[in-house]
Amino acid sequence: MINDRLQRSLDYLRISLTDRCNYRCTYCMPKDIFDHDHRFLQKNQLLSFEEIISFVQILSRFHLKKIRLTGGEPLLRRNIEALISSLKNDVGIENLSLTTNGSLLDYDKCRLLKQNGLDAITISLDSLRDSTNSMLNPYSNVKKVIDSIYTVIDVFGFVKINVVVMAGVNSNQILEIIEKFKNFNIEIRFIEFMDVGETNQWNLKKVFSSKLIIDEVKRGYELLELPYEKGSTAQKWKLVNYPAHIGTISSITQPFCNSCSRARLSANGIFYTCLFASHGYDVLSKLREHEDHDQVGREIETIWKNRVDQYSLDRLSNKIKIQKYSKIEMSYIGG
Numbered sequence: 001m002i003n004d005r006l007q008r009s010l011d012y013l014r015i016s017l018t019d020r021c022n023y024r025c026t027y028c029m030p031k032d033i034f035d036h037d038h039r040f041l042q043k044n045q046l047l048s049f050e051e052i053i054s055f056v057q058i059l060s061r062f063h064l065k066k067i068r069l070t071g072g073e074p075l076l077r078r079n080i081e082a083l084i085s086s087l088k089n090d091v092g093i094e095n096l097s098l099t100t101n102g103s104l105l106d107y108d109k110c111r112l113l114k115q116n117g118l119d120a121i122t123i124s125l126d127s128l129r130d131s132t133n134s135m136l137n138p139y140s141n142v143k144k145v146i147d148s149i150y151t152v153i154d155v156f157g158f159v160k161i162n163v164v165v166m167a168g169v170n171s172n173q174i175l176e177i178i179e180k181f182k183n184f185n186i187e188i189r190f191i192e193f194m195d196v197g198e199t200n201q202w203n204l205k206k207v208f209s210s211k212l213i214i215d216e217v218k219r220g221y222e223l224l225e226l227p228y229e230k231g232s233t234a235q236k237w238k239l240v241n242y243p244a245h246i247g248t249i250s251s252i253t254q255p256f257c258n259s260c261s262r263a264r265l266s267a268n269g270i271f272y273t274c275l276f277a278s279h280g281y282d283v284l285s286k287l288r289e290h291e292d293h294d295q296v297g298r299e300i301e302t303i304w305k306n307r308v309d310q311y312s313l314d315r316l317s318n319k320i321k322i323q324k325y326s327k328i329e330m331s332y333i334g335g
């Protein structure tokens with residue numbers, strides 16, 4: 001294991017498999033910017049599955065335990081099940097999960113992902129109403145996403161859903177989302193709108209805080225707070241009398257940098273030590289220049305041991321000026 005300068009180990013990698021997506025959520029890939037003129041990465045600019053596996057093998061010497069496949073929309077990568085199988089069965093990653101917008105999942109695909117070694121799926125769904133979704137996420141199909149949620153429960157026995165809550169947009173719909181899913185083995189994670197990237201017009205007034213979220217939930221349900229799990233981004237509650245759990249991810253109002261053990265590998269093969277980083281280590285070039293893997297491992301070790309990232313804590317204490325800070329888009333760096 002290796003620890004950074006704040007005693008956080010490197011045990012979790014999130015991999016963005018592509019910067020492309022068939023959706024255009026306003027908080028992630030606003031459609032006026034990610035339009036037909038936008039230059040997405042070309043195939044040879046993406047890490048191949050073999051390159052991803054080589055890099056994960058390099059990291060596994062540091063006891064990497066957990067990987068999440070994300071994007072962009074990860075299910076746009078053809079034959080993703082082959083990657084899943086190698087990561088699980090050849091490299092031996094203990095906990096392998098995927099975050100998806102749910103638009104490309106059906107029963108057969110879900111079964112295939114599970115059979116190849118995927119442990120869990122998270123699906124993003126911000127509202128049950130077509131009218132709200134057309135504002136937040138113009139190309140989404142709510143019915144299809146809800147069907148995918150039920151399919152994942154059927155195949156995996158459990159699902160997490162991510163709900164980005166934006167003040168005045170879907171913040172009045174928290175109870176109806178819980179009402180819909182409260183009887184299932186599900187964790188509904190309400191996420192504060194984050195200032196990732198440069199294009200989503202973030203401002204503090206659009207953030208609906210976790211405290212307000214939980215106040216809203218308590219208007220309809222009794223909650224039992226669960227102990228904090230070290231390294232988790234979420235604070236969790238059990239809904240009393242129902243199987244469902246609630247989580248909040250408070251990157252803005254209660255940052256969890258102190259226990260952040262997450263590294264990121266972007267779609268174009270850059271290794272980042274923070275979601276809000278502005279530069280990283282070019283894995284793709286190193287691998288294509290046939291750099292010795294032990295040497296890459298030593299360089300990653302040095303980078304991690306010098307890591308001091310705590311962007312969200314610094315934002316909260318006003319140590320950084322958000323406008324002056326150049327950040328990578330969510331779809332590149334991996335949400």
Ligand code: SAM
Binds near residue numbers: 073194
């Ligand atoms: N396309 C997939 C999906 O939407 O689930 C995976 C990638 S997406 C970037 C991963 C997660 O990041 C989603 O749950 C999405 O809601 C969340 N996300 C994207 N932009 C965000 C933002 N600005 N603030 C908070 N969460 C965000």
Ligand code: SF4
Binds near residue numbers: 024331
């Ligand atoms: Fe696509 Fe996911 Fe970003 Fe929405 S949040 S635009 S679905 S990558």
Ligand code: SF4
Binds near residue numbers: 257260262309313
């Ligand atoms: Fe981790 Fe960076 Fe987020 Fe803090 S701001 S929790 S260090 S990714």
